[in-house]
Amino acid sequence: MEMEPYATIKELTGRLDWTLDDDELRIAGTALVDASDLARGYGRNWPVATVPALVRTLVLRSAARYMRNPDGYVTSRAGDEALTWSDLGAEAGTPYFTRPEKALLARLAGNHRLTSVPATAWQTKARPDDGTVPVAGGGKHFPMFHPEEHQR
Template sequence: MADFATLEELKGRLDWTLDADEERIATTALEDASDLARLHAGREWPEATSAPRLVRTLVLKACKRHMNNPAGYNQSRAGDETLGWNEDQGENAGTVYFSREEIKLLAQLGGQRPGLYSAEISAWNSRIRPVAAGLVPVDGGGDKFPLFSSDEHPW
């Protein structure tokens, strides 16, 4: 499966020239980010070029974030060797990851539509009875409002 972005595209977004070891890390980051993009989008594009351009942009953004800070530090100190990790990243510290907003965007690009769905269910071999709603008068003389339903009494 092809990556959504190339190493040359990633190099163009970085502020420094990569050495051989950093190129190896960048290549694996592009592979990981592309796999994660497919996972979060919930679909496979036959070719990387058939995916929306924004998928490539998000992959490059995640890889740049990883290359700028491969260990996921949010604090560093030279004097006493203090290092700290960003708690927001959690288990993703030091790995290629997408933010919550990026994951939602990838899901939308993949065709997933968030929302609430409902389905009517019933027991096997049961029959659904029509509901006769009781109507209550409304102040101002408008349409009556359905309030209560009963088979025996209308109110």
């Protein structure tokens, strides 16, 4: 089931500097659908009626990039002038989001990445045989298990 795009062809044509023919209009429609699906994948499934304006802008950027270079050319030469795009790899010839755009979509969706890091107790010493470690400032020792005790 195809989802409705987050932007319209009229909004997209406003970002392009030429008038689209019938084939280009058809391609523009599919580019908007593809870019919107990618936005849902990198972000979340926002309702079309309430999609954040920035998500709509990113979808339009992606579709406009594609419409300007639908074949995914990396280099274009005309006489002694050359135009080079970045290495797109598998994204060449498709609507795509840049790395910063993907990160922005994730932030807009509230998809923050969590990272785990190893941690150790501050100013601890080797634990004595009773399975506890000293506590800063004195007082009762705190239980600290040895990693081998948890292996089964």
